[in-house]
Amino acid sequence: MSTLVAARPSVGRSKSRRPASAPRWLVSSGALVVAVLAWGIASAVVDDNIAPGPLEVLERVVDITVSGAALDNFASSIVKILAGFGLAMLAGLPIGFAMGRSRFLSSYFSMPLFVLGNVPGLTYAVFGLVIFGVGATGPIVVSALVAVPFVAINVAEGVRSVDGKLLRMCQAFGRSPADVVRHVYLPAITAFVFVGVRYGFAMAWKVEALTEVFGARDGVGFMIRRAYQEFQVADMLAWTTLFVVAMVLIERGLAALESRLFAWRKDLA
Amino acid sequence: MASIDISGLVKDYHDRAGNRTRVLDGIDLSITGETFVSIVGPSGSGKTTLLNIVSGIESHTAGNVSLRAGDRDARVGYVFQDPRLLPWRTVDQNLSFVQHDRDGWAERAQHYLDLVGLGHLGDRFPAQLSGGQQQRVGIARAFSVEPDILLMDEPFSHLDAMTSRTLREHLERIWLESRRTVMFVTHDVTEAVQLSDRIVVLAPGGHVHETIEVDLPRPRRASDPAVAVLQAEVLARFEVLEARAAAARAEVPA
Ligand SMILES: Nc1ncnc2c1ncn2[C@@H]1O[C@H](COP(=O)(O)OP(=O)(O)OP(=O)(O)O)[C@@H](O)[C@H]1O
Ligand SMILES: [Mg+2]
Numbered sequence: 001m002s003t004l005v006a007a008r009p010s011v012g013r014s015k016s017r018r019p020a021s022a023p024r025w026l027v028s029s030g031a032l033v034v035a036v037l038a039w040g041i042a043s044a045v046v047d048d049n050i051a052p053g054p055l056e057v058l059e060r061v062v063d064i065t066v067s068g069a070a071l072d073n074f075a076s077s078i079v080k081i082l083a084g085f086g087l088a089m090l091a092g093l094p095i096g097f098a099m100g101r102s103r104f105l106s107s108y109f110s111m112p113l114f115v116l117g118n119v120p121g122l123t124y125a126v127f128g129l130v131i132f133g134v135g136a137t138g139p140i141v142v143s144a145l146v147a148v149p150f151v152a153i154n155v156a157e158g159v160r161s162v163d164g165k166l167l168r169m170c171q172a173f174g175r176s177p178a179d180v181v182r183h184v185y186l187p188a189i190t191a192f193v194f195v196g197v198r199y200g201f202a203m204a205w206k207v208e209a210l211t212e213v214f215g216a217r218d219g220v221g222f223m224i225r226r227a228y229q230e231f232q233v234a235d236m237l238a239w240t241t242l243f244v245v246a247m248v249l250i251e252r253g254l255a256a257l258e259s260r261l262f263a264w265r266k267d268l269a
Numbered sequence: 270m271a272s273i274d275i276s277g278l279v280k281d282y283h284d285r286a287g288n289r290t291r292v293l294d295g296i297d298l299s300i301t302g303e304t305f306v307s308i309v310g311p312s313g314s315g316k317t318t319l320l321n322i323v324s325g326i327e328s329h330t331a332g333n334v335s336l337r338a339g340d341r342d343a344r345v346g347y348v349f350q351d352p353r354l355l356p357w358r359t360v361d362q363n364l365s366f367v368q369h370d371r372d373g374w375a376e377r378a379q380h381y382l383d384l385v386g387l388g389h390l391g392d393r394f395p396a397q398l399s400g401g402q403q404q405r406v407g408i409a410r411a412f413s414v415e416p417d418i419l420l421m422d423e424p425f426s427h428l429d430a431m432t433s434r435t436l437r438e439h440l441e442r443i444w445l446e447s448r449r450t451v452m453f454v455t456h457d458v459t460e461a462v463q464l465s466d467r468i469v470v471l472a473p474g475g476h477v478h479e480t481i482e483v484d485l486p487r488p489r490r491a492s493d494p495a496v497a498v499l500q501a502e503v504l505a506r507f508e509v510l511e512a513r514a515a516a517a518r519a520e521v522p523a
Contacts (some may be wrong), residue, residue: 165353172324173349173367187357264357264394
């Protein structure tokens with residue numbers, strides 16, 4: 001994005017460019033380095049088991065990764081989230097579509113979706129355990145419930161954004177309803193669904209991990225709880241670090257996919 | 270051979286309070302064969318509404334509209350006032366999208382894109398084209414379905430004078446090469462005289478005020494004296510009508 005903006009001719013000062021500034025990633029890694037340094041100093045000052053330093057945690061991260069435990073547990077969490085997210089899409093797409101087309105249905109669904117979207121994560125986690133017991137079902141259902149409002153509300157926004165003029169164009173050229181859904185509605189809502197997916201995924205992941213803390217036999221949340229029970233603070237932090245890294249990677253992946261999907265938004269070169 | 274037959278066409282709009290506005294009031298119009306017909310008329314006289322009803326986008330209150338091509342229903346191509354391209358599809362994909370007939374569509378699309386001078390831009394997205402180029406894609410799209418009937422609603426009115434003159438020339442050239450039954454809506458009497466075989470003047474209130482046959486050789490140049498004379502004459506008549514429309518509007522309390 002930023003390269004596109006920079007490449008545009010600026011009015012008035014046709015030759016001069018903005019002074020070269022440090023790239024974004026350099027600045028944000030700088031922030032990371034500062035934070036890690038601060039942590040290292042703090043842990044050196046405290047000098048206690050409850051405050052392991054960055055190196056110690058890094059060691060645990062490497063151990064966990066090399067032993068394969070990281071892969072196993074992340075895979076287990078991600079499979080549950082994806083399953084939940086699949087359910088959320090199955091429910092959210094038609095609900096959102098209906099809300100976008102009908103004012104009545106929009107009012108009808110707005111309250112339930114609002115409630116679903118605002119129930120505290122902890123409540124979901126506890127209810128997941130009470131209703132489904134220890135196992136995979138609880139986390140799957142919980143991540144589906146958390147993601148549904150994000151998907152539905154964004155799909156509805158996308159459907160509302162469809163230009164009536166384009167629909168009339170389709171009609172004038174005798175396009176079938178199936179063609180209109182495929183070539184007009186779906187592309188129009190994709191951008192909105194994408195926003196829903198990015199936020200919904202982050203939310204679903206957090207609540208899912210919380211659910212695993214209470215009722216699971218594996219997964220990242222479960223590993224964090226086990227480390228807590230065994231009083232392994234370094235392990236807890238290591239799992240948390242891995243959790244954050246995984247979220248950043250997924251976020252980056254989605255962003256890359258987004259720029260590929262939305263190539264049509266490129267301005268005049 | 271294609272034909273458009275409109276008889277006793279009436280269109281009412283109803284507002285929320287249930288008040289009725291009659292926009293078209295008994296239109297009779299028959300267009301047969303490879304005829305280029307322009308619909309001119311003051312703003313609000315129902316030109317777009319007429320075109321939308323003919324294309325089937327809008328319903329009508331009474332009367333009959335039939336589009337025929339031989340013994341089957343006619344195929345319609347529509348050029349709108351704005352390009353109306355799918356922003357998420359390339360130029361080629363936009364043309365592909367409207368095809369009824371998948372056979373040989375790529376050659377047809379290429380052919381008409383070449384005719385509007387955009388043969389090399391098939392891979393671009395609409396956002397990567399200028400306004401005039403987008404409008405030309407809209408024209409190529411309408412021709413590429415090989416329509417029996419071509420409807421155009423002020424296709425050049427959003428463009429600057431030079432672009433619209435070039436596109437007018439493009440349009441006449443394409444039409445001469447692949448003649449169709451055309452209904453062309455415009456504000457611009459000069460444009461109507463240059464392009465049409467017949468000019469139908471709509472009056473405010475939505476009825477046909479008069480019909481003018483234009484019997485001049487083609488291709489026509491705006492600089493041709495015969496064209497200029499007819500343009501001046503039609504313009505004079507049109508101005509009378511517009512003045513009357515303005516007076517009628519002034520009588521209605523705001
Ligand atoms: N959906 C609608 N509801 C109510 N009235 C409408 C609607 N669409 C158009 N009209 C009215 O119908 C009349 C004719 O509109 P139309 O768009 O056909 O005019 P036009 O001749 O194309 O005008 P212009 O030259 O400005 O494009 C106008 O008075 C307009 O206000
Ligand atoms: Mg109009």
